[in-house]
Ligand SMILES: Cc1cc2nc3c(=O)[nH]c(=O)nc-3n(C[C@H](O)[C@H](O)[C@H](O)COP(=O)(O)O)c2cc1C
């Protein structure tokens with residue numbers, strides 16, 4: 173997969189292409205359905221597959237006060253597109269040029285001239301160009317004028333609810349991890365380096381790996397979760413506490429994971445924590461004895477979940 177970070181980088185593609193466009197935050201099941209259609213259409217017509225997306229959320233520029241926190245960072249986004257077998261990932265900054273380009277110019281100058289597009293594969297609600305004026309109708313009109321194929325993918329729903337990045341952000345903030353995973357079509361995960369914590373847990377029989385996280389992302393609601401932790405590609409069963417450790421009046425959002433049957437030193441290692449199920453909200457305990465008693469109950473609950 174070739175990643176293109178600015179339009180200047182590509183004079184114009186020589187290969188004929190099929191293109192899907194959008195923000196694609198989270199790369200959820202709806203996006204995956206669209207991308208599968210893109211890949212099938214490209215295979216049938218012997219085209220290279222192109223994703224046109226942004227490295228920042230468009231609302232950062234359009235409505236900065238309401239700009240959402242992203243579900244995944246750009247590294248995760250690139251990894252996921254790579255795994256899906258995309259040929260060209262155009263991931264440009266959403267800047268004033270992107271914000272102000274007329275929808276007609278976007279089709280003619282970018283999709284047709286730069287990307288050599290022969291097929292557009294888009295979701296039913298696709299919008300692009302200045303003030304989001306470009307839509308399916310305009311693509312239809314231009315597909316006849318310039319003779320390119322147009323496929324419109326209907327919305328994928330679960331229990332009658334359209335899967336969207338917006339709904340996944342709301343579920344994350346409510347701690348509805350089972351639903352998040354259903355909508356993503358994979359386990360929601362956080363990747364970060366292991367850093368030093370207070371080192372109290374170890375003295376109580378549950379040493380925890382504290383993980384540094386990108387606090388600008390949309391993170392799950394505080395609480396205790398059943399998780400799997402991936403270290404050097406090996407998957408371990410674990411339990412994870414996220415939030416502010418209210419018993420200790422901590423100010424920072426913190427992620428710490430207790431990996432079952434594990435005793436290696438992993439400071440500084442990059443690990444990925446996959447969230448499977450929420451056990452409870454976090455609690456401010458009157459004393460640490462009660463906190464540790466509860467943690468032991470949580471650990472038993474998680475071990476029971478894993479049948480260990
Ligand atoms: C499974 C689990 C559940 C936890 N639940 C809470 C909680 O409800 N309230 C809280 O203040 N801290 C909670 N903690 C955080 C503890 O305060 C913390 O793990 C302990 O102080 C060790 O911190 P350290 O890793 O920095 O040494 C929890 C930790 C774990 C591993």
Ligand SMILES: Nc1ncnc2c1ncn2[C@@H]1O[C@H](COP(=O)(O)OP(=O)(O)OP(=O)(O)O)[C@@H](O)[C@H]1O
Pocket residue numbers: 193194195196197201202203205206294295296297298325326327328329334335336337338339
């Ligand atoms: N549930 C879905 N089923 C099929 N296609 C989808 C679905 N959700 C989004 N798409 C399509 O994927 C492309 C990228 O969409 P976009 O990034 O706007 O996703 P979104 O999840 O709808 O985000 P938001 O919640 O911010 O509106 C668009 O063409 C869009 O129509």
